[in-house]
Amino acid sequence: MTRERHVVGVVLGAAAATALLVLLAWATSTQPRATVSATAPDATGSAATGSTADRSTMSPDGSAATDGTAGSAQPTGPATTPAAPEPFIQNFGPSAGMPLPPVASPTAPVPFPVGDGCDHGYGEPNQCVPLQFPPGVTDGCAWLRAHGFGPLAVHGTDRLGLDPNRDGVACGTGDA
Amino acid sequence: MRRPASLATLRAAGIGLPVTPRPGGRRAFIRRWIRTAWLLVAVLLVGVVVPAPRAFASANLLVNGDLEAVAGDFPVCWERSGWGEDEFTFAVIDQAHSGTAAMSITRTTAPNGDRKAMMLENPSCAPHVTPGHQYDLAVWYTTTTPNTVMTMFRHDVSLGWQYWTDLAHLEVAASYTQKTVRTPQVPPHTDQISWGVTIYGVGTLVTDDYSMVDATVPAPDDECSAGDACAKGVWQVMPFDAPARAMHAVVLHNGNVLLVAGSGNSPENFAAGNYATALYQPYTGTFMQVPTPADLFCAGHVQLSDGRVLVMGGNLDYPATDGSHGYKGLKDSYVFDPATNSYLRINDLSAGHWYPSATILGNGDVISLGGLGEDSSGTVATEYYDASEGRWLALWEANQTWRFWGLYPSMILMQDGRLFYTGSHVFGDGLSGTGASIYDYATGSIVDVPGLSSKDERDQSMSVLLPPAQDQRVLTMGGGNIGSNPDANRLTDIIDLKQASPTHTPGPLLPTGTLTGGVPQTETQGKMYVSAVLLPDGKVFETGGALHNRADPVYEASMFDPTTNTFTPGMAVDPLPRTYHSTAFLLPDGRVMAFGDNPGDGSYATHISIYSPPYLFRGGRPQILTVASPEWSYGSTQQVTVDTPVVRAALIRPAAVTHSSDPNQRYVELPMSVNGNSIGLNVTSNPNLAPPGWYMLFVLGANGVPSVATWVHLT
Numbered sequence: 001m002t003r004e005r006h007v008v009g010v011v012l013g014a015a016a017a018t019a020l021l022v023l024l025a026w027a028t029s030t031q032p033r034a035t036v037s038a039t040a041p042d043a044t045g046s047a048a049t050g051s052t053a054d055r056s057t058m059s060p061d062g063s064a065a066t067d068g069t070a071g072s073a074q075p076t077g078p079a080t081t082p083a084a085p086e087p088f089i090q091n092f093g094p095s096a097g098m099p100l101p102p103v104a105s106p107t108a109p110v111p112f113p114v115g116d117g118c119d120h121g122y123g124e125p126n127q128c129v130p131l132q133f134p135p136g137v138t139d140g141c142a143w144l145r146a147h148g149f150g151p152l153a154v155h156g157t158d159r160l161g162l163d164p165n166r167d168g169v170a171c172g173t174g175d176a
Numbered sequence: 177m178r179r180p181a182s183l184a185t186l187r188a189a190g191i192g193l194p195v196t197p198r199p200g201g202r203r204a205f206i207r208r209w210i211r212t213a214w215l216l217v218a219v220l221l222v223g224v225v226v227p228a229p230r231a232f233a234s235a236n237l238l239v240n241g242d243l244e245a246v247a248g249d250f251p252v253c254w255e256r257s258g259w260g261e262d263e264f265t266f267a268v269i270d271q272a273h274s275g276t277a278a279m280s281i282t283r284t285t286a287p288n289g290d291r292k293a294m295m296l297e298n299p300s301c302a303p304h305v306t307p308g309h310q311y312d313l314a315v316w317y318t319t320t321t322p323n324t325v326m327t328m329f330r331h332d333v334s335l336g337w338q339y340w341t342d343l344a345h346l347e348v349a350a351s352y353t354q355k356t357v358r359t360p361q362v363p364p365h366t367d368q369i370s371w372g373v374t375i376y377g378v379g380t381l382v383t384d385d386y387s388m389v390d391a392t393v394p395a396p397d398d399e400c401s402a403g404d405a406c407a408k409g410v411w412q413v414m415p416f417d418a419p420a421r422a423m424h425a426v427v428l429h430n431g432n433v434l435l436v437a438g439s440g441n442s443p444e445n446f447a448a449g450n451y452a453t454a455l456y457q458p459y460t461g462t463f464m465q466v467p468t469p470a471d472l473f474c475a476g477h478v479q480l481s482d483g484r485v486l487v488m489g490g491n492l493d494y495p496a497t498d499g500s501h502g503y504k505g506l507k508d509s510y511v512f513d514p515a516t517n518s519y520l521r522i523n524d525l526s527a528g529h530w531y532p533s534a535t536i537l538g539n540g541d542v543i544s545l546g547g548l549g550e551d552s553s554g555t556v557a558t559e560y561y562d563a564s565e566g567r568w569l570a571l572w573e574a575n576q577t578w579r580f581w582g583l584y585p586s587m588i589l590m591q592d593g594r595l596f597y598t599g600s601h602v603f604g605d606g607l608s609g610t611g612a613s614i615y616d617y618a619t620g621s622i623v624d625v626p627g628l629s630s631k632d633e634r635d636q637s638m639s640v641l642l643p644p645a646q647d648q649r650v651l652t653m654g655g656g657n658i659g660s661n662p663d664a665n666r667l668t669d670i671i672d673l674k675q676a677s678p679t680h681t682p683g684p685l686l687p688t689g690t691l692t693g694g695v696p697q698t699e700t701q702g703k704m705y706v707s708a709v710l711l712p713d714g715k716v717f718e719t720g721g722a723l724h725n726r727a728d729p730v731y732e733a734s735m736f737d738p739t740t741n742t743f744t745p746g747m748a749v750d751p752l753p754r755t756y757h758s759t760a761f762l763l764p765d766g767r768v769m770a771f772g773d774n775p776g777d778g779s780y781a782t783h784i785s786i787y788s789p790p791y792l793f794r795g796g797r798p799q800i801l802t803v804a805s806p807e808w809s810y811g812s813t814q815q816v817t818v819d820t821p822v823v824r825a826a827l828i829r830p831a832a833v834t835h836s837s838d839p840n841q842r843y844v845e846l847p848m849s850v851n852g853n854s855i856g857l858n859v860t861s862n863p864n865l866a867p868p869g870w871y872m873l874f875v876l877g878a879n880g881v882p883s884v885a886t887w888v889h890l891t
Contacts, residue, residue: 083322083348084322084809084810085322085324085345085377085810086322086323086376086377087538087810087861087864088290088323088325088345088374088376088860088861088862089591089592089593089862089864090592091259091288091289091592092592092675097624097625097677098623099621099622099623100609100613100622100623100624102577102620103578103579104578105556105576105578109553109554110555110556111554112502112548112552112553112554112583112603114604114605114658114659115495115502115503115552116502116503116603116658117603117604117658117659117725117726118495118658118725118776120495120497121497121499124443125494125495125497126441126443126494126778127776127778128725128726128775128776128778129776130661130724130726130776131658131659131661131725132660133661134662134723134725134728135662147727147776147777148775148776148777148779149776149777155499156497156498
């Protein structure tokens, strides 16, 4: 035996002896190896952030025998016609937050004031003069012209002040 | 079966391993423990002295895969796992497939939960893997119940151990049967996996002789000679226009595309009763006009399990110029049948819905929420379509919450049957609270979900269930606010619905593009009217959009990779503006079609653009040569043949999209059992992951090129 092999042998022997002692102590212990309750849901794969995913490793003293004596653990009887499995649904996120309080059936219409975001007091119904111009726009008519709009009929209130000459046509020739 | 060298060495030295129980006295007991100690020392040395093993073909990468080494009452490197209020037994038995030890799990009651024996999550026992590689996992088993599934966890070098996915169900088998399934490509940042077989029903599962071998298919060294298209893809504007001002697109299982316009946001059409639907036949470039019975402008729609299209709501009236009312919602509902290319009216909804959502459930029923009613106010009625009866339930028959969900609320079906409201919506502010929630139709429970960024500026953002659907992660991109009309944003949020308490976390900013005239966007400018399309390679292509309310198109497109949560910017840009009333969706040939643009001046672009992603320039396309049956069932293994090695297979639900909203869009991974060019595709047992209906089946070649889709019908 070479010196290297001798050293390896000694190391292996020492490690084996240590492991044996640990195992004997463990084997004679009555304490469970794991402490997670057998009934504690683990979300079967909830994204654990620790070094070990929570798979609900059960305790040997869980709610059913685990001593390996179960001859009944052998499959019993022949398989029947292959059956489709039931849906396998994970219990992810089962308890995410508190439910919102219930709401009663409304007794009045639910307003939606923003509508489609257009001021339909101008132009044709399919046109969209925005309720509010984008940031930095100081000349609404210039912005509208740059975006393909021509003069626009004003229906009622000139909310955006696009018809200063009040001729009923917003961004018209007299609305410089 | 080959075994790890350490075990083989021990056996060669005549060192057996104990199986519990065994008859014998104290000396025999000690001898068994001495032998087991040797094994544990060997395992320890593997973990401490030996570098992480490199995967190589045909070598079993598992420690104690044959279960012959037993410590105490369970195999070395294995642990009991699971949860539930069940009665169960784990055991080591001697009726093994080989050797003298096998594991059994018996559940005599199964009110909930599951049990599984898993590889220990430690550096010595859990097999080491290489990102990007694939592995064939095999197990010999018997089971009295079909309610079993192979389950995998992965060790993320930053996040630790976490659930990865479920792979394949095991058929009932009275004698030992082997099941082999290939993992998806190992995600980045993964250094180990752990797997086993889960039993979630009543019965007995026996397993033995696990193995895991590297099955990575090397990528061919194909050269791309298409210039920019190699990395960016390319757009082509079709030399014809759509004959309708459509804003709704539904891909049908015969390959045609239903383009629904109704009045097309044209008061003139509305006044004249001119309602349009065009059937686009992409492979001939031809259109067919379909008689349209009502103004389906701004309706909701979804494919039913039989491939017909359920359409609900629409436009009852345009806004009055005197401001007395806004848009009004229709109560009408129709079913479009691709077999006859015609609409059939069914019973009305309980209330009018202009901009309703439509989400198909795992049982094939449909829930529709939100929109504006017949009086222009918010509709609070929950509409429930009972597929078995072919009708909408009456208001009193459906579970009501009386909540207003906004317009086109993006409601994505979760794997447990609840609906996730992503916060993506159309028009105005988000909902009160956090702006996103989880809704349980059965109980009426609504739970706010925190973390969505700037919830009141996610108007016409787009949300997608990221590939694969099994990951249960949702990405929300961009958005603005048509009321306050700020610059649309670059925000993205990602939420992992697997978490016990799901929370949005900020994702990478949308890349910037250019505005009209080639003006670069500033660092704070993003886009609304976003279109996001799931591609057959598992990436998400986002395109189109605008900076403001029906104005200022943004020319930008990028590719999002769910495995890295990163955008690849600078993809080819649709040369046409795609703002309000634009859509983009996947065609069965792997290209992306985009159309529509309805700026504030009232014009409407009916040009069609087609995008060919980079994968179409990387070499030959794999072909699906045969599909044993187009009729697929849940939890089954479906046989196909292909002409070349493939690395991935998936079902993609065809689009039913409008207004940046297609909550039914999903990519369902099909773990493969590979035998040469014959492949078994393992279908999820959970219809909430893949609601019933027609799907596009794609396979992906080792060169990253997808096949043309084959249509299959999952029920």
